[in-house]
Amino acid sequence: xxxxxxxxxxxxxxxxxxxxxxxxxxxxxxxxxxxxxxxxxxxxxxxxxxxxxxxxxxxxxxxxxxxxxxxxxxxxxxxxxxxxxxxxxxxxxxxxxxxxxxxxxxxxxxxxxxxxxxxxxxxxxxxxxxxxxxxxxxxxxxxxxxxxxxxxxxxxxxxxxxxxxxxxxxxxxxxxxxxxxxxxxxxxxxxxxxxxxxxxxxxxxxxxxxxxxxxxxxxxxxxxxxxxxxxxxxxxxxxxxxxxxxxxxxxxxxxxxxxxxxxxxxxxxxxxxxxxxxxxxxxxxxxxxxxxxxxxxxxxxxxxxxxxxxxxxxxxxxxxxxx
Amino acid sequence: xxxxxxxxxxxxxxxxxxxxxxxxxxxxxxxxxxxxxxxxxxxxxxxxxxxxxxxxxxxxxxxxxxxxxxxxxxxxxxxxxxxxxxxxxxxxxxxxxxxxxxxxxxxxxxxxxxxxxxxxxxxxxxxxxxxxxxxxxxxxxxxxxxxxxxxxxxxxxxxxxxxxxxxxxxxxxxxxxxxxxxxxxxxxxxxxxxxxxxxxxxxxxxxxxxxxxxxxxxxxxxxxxxxxxxxxxxxxxxxxxxxxxxxxxxxxxxxxxxxxxxxxxxxxxxxxxxxxxxxxxxxxxxxxxxxxxxxxxxxxxxxxxxxxxxxx
Numbered sequence: 261x262x263x264x265x266x267x268x269x270x271x272x273x274x275x276x277x278x279x280x281x282x283x284x285x286x287x288x289x290x291x292x293x294x295x296x297x298x299x300x301x302x303x304x305x306x307x308x309x310x311x312x313x314x315x316x317x318x319x320x321x322x323x324x325x326x327x328x329x330x331x332x333x334x335x336x337x338x339x340x341x342x343x344x345x346x347x348x349x350x351x352x353x354x355x356x357x358x359x360x361x362x363x364x365x366x367x368x369x370x371x372x373x374x375x376x377x378x379x380x381x382x383x384x385x386x387x388x389x390x391x392x393x394x395x396x397x398x399x400x401x402x403x404x405x406x407x408x409x410x411x412x413x414x415x416x417x418x419x420x421x422x423x424x425x426x427x428x429x430x431x432x433x434x435x436x437x438x439x440x441x442x443x444x445x446x447x448x449x450x451x452x453x454x455x456x457x458x459x460x461x462x463x464x465x466x467x468x469x470x471x472x473x474x475x476x477x478x479x480x481x482x483x484x485x486x487x488x489x490x491x492x493x494x495x496x497x498x499x500x501x502x503x504x505x506x507x508x509x510x511x512x513x514x515x516x517x518x519x520x521x522x523x524x525x526x527x528x529x530x531x532x533x534x535x536x537x538x539x540x541x542x543x544x545x546x547x548x549x550x551x552x553x554x555x556x557x558x559x560x561x562x563x564x565x566x567x568x569x570x571x572x573x574x575x576x577x578x579x580x581x582x583x
Numbered sequence: 584x585x586x587x588x589x590x591x592x593x594x595x596x597x598x599x600x601x602x603x604x605x606x607x608x609x610x611x612x613x614x615x616x617x618x619x620x621x622x623x624x625x626x627x628x629x630x631x632x633x634x635x636x637x638x639x640x641x642x643x644x645x646x647x648x649x650x651x652x653x654x655x656x657x658x659x660x661x662x663x664x665x666x667x668x669x670x671x672x673x674x675x676x677x678x679x680x681x682x683x684x685x686x687x688x689x690x691x692x693x694x695x696x697x698x699x700x701x702x703x704x705x706x707x708x709x710x711x712x713x714x715x716x717x718x719x720x721x722x723x724x725x726x727x728x729x730x731x732x733x734x735x736x737x738x739x740x741x742x743x744x745x746x747x748x749x750x751x752x753x754x755x756x757x758x759x760x761x762x763x764x765x766x767x768x769x770x771x772x773x774x775x776x777x778x779x780x781x782x783x784x785x786x787x788x789x790x791x792x793x794x795x796x797x798x799x800x801x802x803x804x805x806x807x808x809x810x811x812x813x814x815x816x817x818x819x820x821x822x823x824x825x826x827x828x829x830x831x832x833x834x835x836x837x838x839x840x841x842x843x844x845x846x847x848x849x850x851x852x853x854x855x856x857x858x859x860x861x862x863x864x865x866x867x868x869x870x871x872x873x874x875x876x877x878x879x880x881x882x883x884x885x886x887x888x889x890x891x892x893x894x895x
Contacts, residue, residue, distance in 0.1 A: 300793040301713025305721065308706035308767060315759040316728060319739035326742055379625060386605045387618055388625040396881065397629045400636065403873035405822035407840040408866040411847050412635040415642075415863075416655070423638065423655030454632065476606045486611040515732045518824050525848045538734040538825070545738050546829060554738055562735030569730040 327556035344556035353534030361536050365513035368449045373505055376460035381490045384468040398458035410522035413451045439527040448519050460505050467501040468494055507572050514565050537561045643864040647857045667864040683835055684842035691838055695760030696817035702761050703812050707770025729764045737826045744830055751833045760820045766812045773808030811883045839869045
């Protein structure tokens with residue numbers, strides 16, 4: 261790097277002039293070489309594309325094929341058209357789960373990103389003390405698998421015995437059962453906020469730090485307060501990052517699986533067969549060994565999430581942001 | 584190439600700006616007490632984040648009765664940490680051998696992570712520095728696979744594995760873990776920012792082959808980006824639950840996540856006593872390597888987040 265900088269500017273311009281000189285390489289030969297060279301691009305991406313084909317595209321194609329068949333204990337496998345899809349789409353359990361994850365996403369995503377943005381903006385301005393240490397602590401759950409997080413929270417919230425249940429009891433909420441049918445979804449929302457706020461905060465913090473300092477200084481000269489700068493200047497400038505996070509969090513929320521699946525081991529009555537669409541797919545295909553029906557459910561879930569993704573991307577386009 | 588380009592800030596300059604280049608706080612003219620109030624709220628949230636982790640460490644030292652009966656956030660006698668660890672590694676549960684799960688996880692995470700990084704590096708370079716026929720369409724195809732939910736891939740993989748006898752195979756876990764579209768995206772943006780086209784052209788004029796240019800010129804410049812992708816993919820495989828849950832039916836093939844889930848099931852429903860603290864110790868051993876890795880290499884994680892946000 262330093263050598264390049266130290267090189268006298270004149271020599272670099274003279275290099276360029278010889279490079280562009282007509283005597284160096286005949287035009288057509290050069291173009292042909294460039295085309296042949298670009299073929300190497302295909303070689304470089306081929307290992308990834310091969311793996312993608314074998315371990316994603318082919319399996320999904322095979323699952324679509326399987327979803328069009330029905331296997332019976334007596335009579336074997338036979339083509340059944342869209343019968344499995346009709347069964348999934350008319351299943352109350354599937355739609356019950358779909359509605360639940362929709363509610364879950366609508367609550368969890370704004371809460372997570374809101375809390376993350378609040379802390380990111382304040383750390384960015386340096387308002388909180390111990391900013392660096394706190395940021396590190398917030399990011400720690402990123403290193404904790406959802407399985408371990410769910411096990412920890414299950415014990416912390418265990419009715420009567422968990423420390424948080426005892427705490428709720430002590431402050432007047434007697435016999436609180438965080439796993440009751442009413443409270444289980446808010447409980448899972450708290451768990452997921454615990455898991456993902458730090459990750460969101462880190463991304464927003466780094467984007468906020470990338471906003472040039474002069475922007476803040478100009479706003480200060482105009483007499484803006486800290487809150488105005490955060491709300492009117494800085495947050496709008498990191499909107500692309502916020503939109504990306506909404507999108508990533510929403511796709512994750514719609515696939516909700518691990519937390520309820522682990523809680524089900526502790527509290528079987530609170531987590532039904534189709535508590536979320538992912539649980540429906542798992543319980544149908546692996547639990548009940550109805551592979552064809554499970555395949556159809558997986559395809560429907562994939563299409564639903566794909567539709568939400570493409571829909572939100574369309575929104576981003578309309579707002580003039582890079583998708 | 585005739586226009587002058589402003590020099591790009593180097594990675595180091597960008598990183599130091601994260602912590603140093605701050606508008607002095609007093610310029611905001613905040614009311615007294617604001618800093619204290621904000622700090623208090625931030626510390627409260629930190630306590631919320633730390634509470635389960637502290638609980639995990641403390642309760643890994645207890646007996647099962649004490650986990651339930653004593654105050655969750657302080658130690659109690661007898662101190663059983665080492666007994667719990669040794670029970671963990673002696674298959675006290677009958678659900679499987681924990682040491683085997685730990686080894687499996689390490690193999691899956693390292694092999695899958697290294698593979699994902701290599702494939703991402705090749706593909707990212709191909710997309711960033713060549714424009715071959717269909718390269719744009721191919722890139723959009725790769726990016727669109729980011730939208731495919733893991734649930735919609737794991738079950739299809741299971742169906743294929745059942746046909747080609749890959750159930751319970753290491754390869755059934757490692758090979759799909761190598762497909763990381765995020766890695767391709769991160770490597771592409773990293774190469775765009777750090778590997779100058781002029782340098783590649785100069786190496787070509789010097790007679791280097793295309794493969795030689797990649798390994799001798801581009802790869803050394805890509806190292807920090809490679810470390811970021813490696814870390815993110817190792818963590819992703821280490822924490823993966825849905826895929827191994829579906830494709831492994833034999834508990835000697837389990838990674839830690841699936842093993843711990845089966846252990847927690849045994850602890851809750853089985854009649855074998857004293858499994859709860861063993862489960863808690865197991866959770867502690869599962870997260871310890873990652874927390875350690877994360878503290879040692881925090882800046883690389885942060886850089887991954889940075890790239891994802893700046894260019895996304």
